[in-house]
Amino acid sequence: MPGCGFARQQEKAIEPESNTAADHALVPGSISVKRQGFSLASVLAPVGVATGVLAAWYVLSHFHVFPESAFPTPGQVVEGFLEKCRHGEIVDDVIASLYRVVFGFVLAVTLGIPLGLWMGTRPKIRMALLPAVNFFRSLSPLAWIPFAIMWLGIGDRPSIFLIFMTAFFPIVLSTCAAVAQIPNVYFRVARDFDFGGVELLLHVTLPAIMPQVITSLRVTAGLSWVVVVAAEMIAGRDGLGFLIWDARNLLRPDLVVVGMVIIGCIGVVLDRLISQLTRIPSIRWGYDK
Amino acid sequence: MTNSLIELQSVSRSYHGVAALEGLTFRVEPGEFVAVVGPSGCGKTTLLNLLSGCDIPTSGRIERRGSVRMVYQHDGLFPWLTAGQNIDLALRKLVSAQDRKSQRQALLNLIGLEGFADHYPHQLSGGMRQRVELARALAGETDLLLMDEPFSALDYLTRLRMRDELARLLHERPRTVVLVTHDIEEAAQLADRVIVMSGRPGRIICEHSLSLARPRELTDPEVTHAVQTILSELGLGMQRSENDRTDEETK
Numbered sequence: 241m242p243g244c245g246f247a248r249q250q251e252k253a254i255e256p257e258s259n260t261a262a263d264h265a266l267v268p269g270s271i272s273v274k275r276q277g278f279s280l281a282s283v284l285a286p287v288g289v290a291t292g293v294l295a296a297w298y299v300l301s302h303f304h305v306f307p308e309s310a311f312p313t314p315g316q317v318v319e320g321f322l323e324k325c326r327h328g329e330i331v332d333d334v335i336a337s338l339y340r341v342v343f344g345f346v347l348a349v350t351l352g353i354p355l356g357l358w359m360g361t362r363p364k365i366r367m368a369l370l371p372a373v374n375f376f377r378s379l380s381p382l383a384w385i386p387f388a389i390m391w392l393g394i395g396d397r398p399s400i401f402l403i404f405m406t407a408f409f410p411i412v413l414s415t416c417a418a419v420a421q422i423p424n425v426y427f428r429v430a431r432d433f434d435f436g437g438v439e440l441l442l443h444v445t446l447p448a449i450m451p452q453v454i455t456s457l458r459v460t461a462g463l464s465w466v467v468v469v470a471a472e473m474i475a476g477r478d479g480l481g482f483l484i485w486d487a488r489n490l491l492r493p494d495l496v497v498v499g500m501v502i503i504g505c506i507g508v509v510l511d512r513l514i515s516q517l518t519r520i521p522s523i524r525w526g527y528d529k
Numbered sequence: 530m531t532n533s534l535i536e537l538q539s540v541s542r543s544y545h546g547v548a549a550l551e552g553l554t555f556r557v558e559p560g561e562f563v564a565v566v567g568p569s570g571c572g573k574t575t576l577l578n579l580l581s582g583c584d585i586p587t588s589g590r591i592e593r594r595g596s597v598r599m600v601y602q603h604d605g606l607f608p609w610l611t612a613g614q615n616i617d618l619a620l621r622k623l624v625s626a627q628d629r630k631s632q633r634q635a636l637l638n639l640i641g642l643e644g645f646a647d648h649y650p651h652q653l654s655g656g657m658r659q660r661v662e663l664a665r666a667l668a669g670e671t672d673l674l675l676m677d678e679p680f681s682a683l684d685y686l687t688r689l690r691m692r693d694e695l696a697r698l699l700h701e702r703p704r705t706v707v708l709v710t711h712d713i714e715e716a717a718q719l720a721d722r723v724i725v726m727s728g729r730p731g732r733i734i735c736e737h738s739l740s741l742a743r744p745r746e747l748t749d750p751e752v753t754h755a756v757q758t759i760l761s762e763l764g765l766g767m768q769r770s771e772n773d774r775t776d777e778e779t780k
Contacts, residue, residue: 425601428583432598433618447609525608525651 312494320494336479344403352408356415377409398475406467407460414456418449451526465507540589548730549575564708564716567726573709595672603682606650612661613646619668636664656687676708696744717755
């Protein structure tokens with residue numbers, strides 16, 4: 241259901257604050273989460289667009305608008321894909337890229353969220369670290385490529401490092417900002433019920449920022465998937481980025497497109513997977529407002 | 530010397546030299562329902578912060594005994610917990626899981642939301658959320674409830690219904706209450722004593738006691754009369770003769 245989340249937000253925005261008449265009349269089970277059903281249009285429209293893009297591609301290649309050597313036909317790409325599949329190396333490339341992204345991303349999350357929480361809850365720490373975090377956040381992770389290679393060589397490690405640099409700083413910043421935006425009333429309620437220290441962090445602060453953190457994870461996971469391709473082109477000997485770079489060196493534009501299609505598809509799947517987190521009941525509230 | 534739950538002795542609070550509250554003196558006795566009304570900016574929030582211990586007075590003395598719990602305007606429930614789990618927060622000092630479960634169920638029955646234990650706040654209406662909030666505040670042993678305009682985020686009819694609900698709940702589980710509100714009707718219908726405050730800096734203009742037993746109807750003569758008197762105190766109602774006033778007002 242592409243775009244469904246946004247539509248739901250808008251729906252909710254025009255609803256009145258509370259429903260008086262139904263207040264007492266409501267019976268359990270009568271409250272249902274609103275959902276957009278699968279309408280025919282929601283399936284047909286994207287398929288139509290895809291068909292249109294494919295048709296344009298076919299026409300462009302059929303009439304040789306671009307030189308044949310630099311513009312593969314859909315047929316060539318399918319053949320290239322089958323060729324890659326026969327050798328089985330495409331699976332290895334996908335696994336190599338996914339491994340790097342998952343490793344670097346998980347590292348960034350496990351270090352970034354605690355640092356963001358620390359900065360968010362301690363004004364002095366925030367004051368000290370925020371400019372530095374902002375600086376590195378503004379720096380394209382690709383600028384680290386020279387050092388990544390000089391320090392870590394070629395292979396998994398420089399790519400993991402670059403993914404970490406991509407995801408870490410935005411995660412720190414958004415976690416920190418989310419903590420600062422927690423309504424004060426939650427902390428007062430927590431005080432009334434004697435929450436403090438680690439308990440306060442785990443039972444109040446963390447759940448209160450989860451919706452925003454997950455939004456940030458979606459964005460940074462997408463960024464990481466974009467960056468891994470560039471990292472592998474220069475600092476890799478395998479992976480999807482290397483596949484594209486290698487195909488270009490072999491003058492095989494059809495294989496370049498194979499790589500592009502696979503990267504795009506996996507990116508969409510990754511995003512869908514992370515967006516599933518927003519369906520967790522204890523997190524949904526952040527998106528239904 | 531007394532067993533009042535709260536005692537204020539000429540309490541003032543100013544922020545950066547600007548007075549928010551000036552010379553407040555009053556007491557709250559156990560079992561009493563005290564309402565504080567006043568125009569916006571009369572320092573109601575400041576007063577609640579002082580009463581709950583979140584803030585300390587610039588001058589004067591506050592004494593407080595017993596445990597305090599606050600009921601907030603809205604969104605006091607944790608949205609990541611279900612209604613049942615929110616009520617459990619107030620019961621977490623209970624050691625036995627069995628006790629917690631039975632108390633939680635009793636509270637949900639009390640507010641008429643038996644089947645809604647597993648609903649999240651965002652799946653409930655404003656009135657239902659506020660009822661869960663009341664249940665949570667009434668859970669366990671609390672001496673004093675502080676209410677910060679608890680029904681102000683609700684529409685008028687729901688607000689009327691919630692007043693009855695609150696009166697009923699307090700009948701079932703008596704508590705000492707300080708209700709801060711800008712709704713004079715609400716104050717007069719619910720409270721034993723209404724403290725009327727002036728605009729900034731907040732001072733006590735007068736106090737009204739209502740003798741009629743709770744729960745009361747909004748249309749009870751004593752309630753409507755108190756509303757009238759308070760309105761005129763605040764310079765809002767029809768001016769009435771001095772004579773009339775001294776007759777019926779109990780200070």
